[in-house]
Ligand code: FES
């Protein structure tokens with residue numbers, strides 16, 4: 001078995017012992033700041049334990065309760081349970097005794113980031129932390145076993161741990177983790193630990209139940225919106241609806257006397273908030289408040305003006321960046337016997353988390369605390385410190401359970417900045433800021449609007465000899481993470497088209513050019529579950545289908561021909577084709593469509609079955625979906641994520657579009673930004689086929705294959721190729 | 736001032752009559768299991784029971800209610816997660832983020848009362864709640880399972 005070096009242990013030890021000032025103890029008592037451990041005040045946060053921690057990740061109580069610390073956020077995707085499974089796997093503890101708690105980002109900073117990344121996005125929760133959390137479990141196990149061995153005065157090699165029980169094999173003596181945890185906390189962590197061979201895993205790979213279900217069944221789960229602190233006041237906010245616009249003036253004399261109103265405040269020059277005893281009073285007063293806006297330079301921006309810009313980009317050579325180039329596309333297309341060309345369109349989308357944006361802040365000149373649902377505690381802490389005007393060491397963030405994230409609550413903490421800005425104007429009073437749904441719709445960080453022109457060249461045998469993919473539209477990175485760009489190129493734009501890596505194209509095309517005309521409208525873009533693979537998979541997978549039909553070949557056979565060098569993608573494609581019965585007749589009126597991609601490190605494919613009746617009404621009967629994530633930590637949660645991702649992807653396909661008029665988003669609530677319902681939900685057959693050897697993501701990948709598989713099935717059913725989304729606008733008769 | 740009948744108790748609340756029931760539950764009474772999401776009656780996150788009907792609490796001004804309306808919230812469904820829907824939900828790990836789930840469960844509870852053995856199309860018609868995490872297929876399974884648990888309990 002391979003010895004895994006513990007990079008963290010020695011350094012960790014030095015930092016921790018110096019933090020303590022003296023002594024050899026690894027057991028740290030963490031200060032309880034502001035938040036009760038669970039209950040009234042929200043999610044379980046680290047509090048002063050009644051026993052010292054074995055290491056940063058593991059606390060074991062005398063009654064054998066195991067507390068596993070979780071740095072990433074739980075927002076429904078099941079990462080909390082998956083991470084605990086991985087620690088527990090190596091810890092060899094009794095799973096029925098496992099509970100979890102969140103360290104705060106402030107505690108993480110104070111301990112030199114012992115818990116590493118808090119960022120929960122990019123389907124990284126499991127795959128980005130599996131090695132160090134498994135090591136953390138293994139280190140803790142080693143220390144517990146060593147403590148028992150020392151108590152018995154026997155060689156550690158004669159002792160074994162299983163299910164929280166340590167046994168000295170030769171003598172048959174045994175003890176439990178709870179009995180030796182205090183002694184274990186005094187020990188040095190080992191320099192090296194062995195991680196288990198995957199074939200010996202007993203928790204990883206098992207369809208274990210989630211740890212966080214009970215409170216979601218009876219209303220006890222505290223979300224950000226539910227937080228209640230002593231003497232807390234509530235705030236409702238309105239920011240200038242036009243992107244980039246400013247607050248000109250407001251007349252608070254009209255609302256000051258309304259019931260419960262405490263204060264009307266300006267927020268950072270672009271918004272105004274009413275603070276009242278209850279949120280309903282704050283919102284009622286805000287609705288009555290006369291406000292005038294300085295709409296600024298974007299007041300004339302519209303969907304049409306943006307689309308014009310994108311259309312020009314489809315054929316321009318200005319500000320064009322190359323994402324992948326193989327061979328010589330120009331020559332290949334010139335020499336092609338047949339050329340196929342198509343242009344697709346994918347509109348702005350909104351995250352529309354069920355829980356609107358919110359945060360609670362308490363500011364004094366010495367300290368600022370924030371309670372909020374966030375996908376990235378560290379980023380929330382940075383936003384807090386900046387808005388508070390205080391050193392980061394005087395701030396902390398207590399993470400609350402998220403009512404959905406989907407990318408909205410990771411890179412952006414505008415709601416935190418606002419809550420702090422309001423709280424700063426009422427020192428010492430906790431202020432809970434909650435956005436209305438309308439405010440939430442108006443101030444999203446939208447999935448970019450892009451268009452794509454594809455030109456494919458075929459030889460006389462129908463082989464694809466050249467392919468030019470021109471994407472025109474907004475770069476997320478240019479706006480959100482310019483520091484991640486290389487030579488002006490936003491590689492995330494090319495998800496699914498990369499030459500290699502987590503988002504590599506699944507086909508071998510001898511002459512390929514994928515380029516991006518960067519056209520950045522003044523609409524704030526953001527990472528939206530799946531990010532750019534959503535539209536890129538539609539562009540590529542629908543166009544491949546077009547090419548197959550142009551050559552008269554079966555879409556499965558046509559794809560297979562191009563996938564010889566991509567065996568793992570081919571395997572998931574074959575799996576869905578087999579399970580769906582591709583090539584065999586479907587039920588009367590039912591037609592099939594395929595899609596396959598590699599994204600977020602996983603290989604995924606889907607086969608959709610749809611019918612379209614004589615009135616043009618679409619029914620999606622079933623989607624068969626296969627995922628090869630390398631290692632599958634919790635297959636039943638993968639199944640839940642696949643089904644859920646289809647609701648997200650299909651809602652976008654059927655209904656999702658934010659349009660812009662007068663520099664503002666026109667949609668305001670679920671009546672004009674609908675989300676699909678249970679009656680529209682197809683049966684989903686999930687195939688989880690981990691092939692081992694790598695760690696791919698789960699939360700996002702399959703979202704990308706739902707829409708193209710359905711669109712290809714619609715073509716098979718109707719002979720009509722839909723290239724503009726959503727279906728409700730391009731083909732109203734279809735829904 | 737309103738006098739309400741909530742989870743079997745009569746409670747007096749000091750509140751403006753135009754306030755929606757949702758906000759009285761959440762802010763005056765601390766019953767935060769009932770959620771705000773759309774505020775316009777579309778999403779179902781705020782679903783409660785009034786005299787046995789599933790009702791969207793964000794659309795009901797509290798002035799229209801008195802003690803003749805028996806209101807049940809998620810907190811009043813059971814005290815110990817023993818309602819068949821809660822059992823089924825637990826068995827199938829239905830919730831993802833959980834934000835819509837109070838509303839889902841309260842909607843399904845009325846359906847099961849009216850139709851102890853609902854068909855898929857009964858479910859399609861009754862459950863019009865939005866779930867952005869996409870728990871629909873497990874919600875459907877959960878309702879069928881709860882119907883079975885009920886049946887077992889009766890026989
Ligand atoms: S909050 Fe009441 S229906 Fe959405």
Ligand code: FES
Nearest residue numbers: 832833835866868
């Ligand atoms: S479980 Fe998250 S919205 Fe339904």
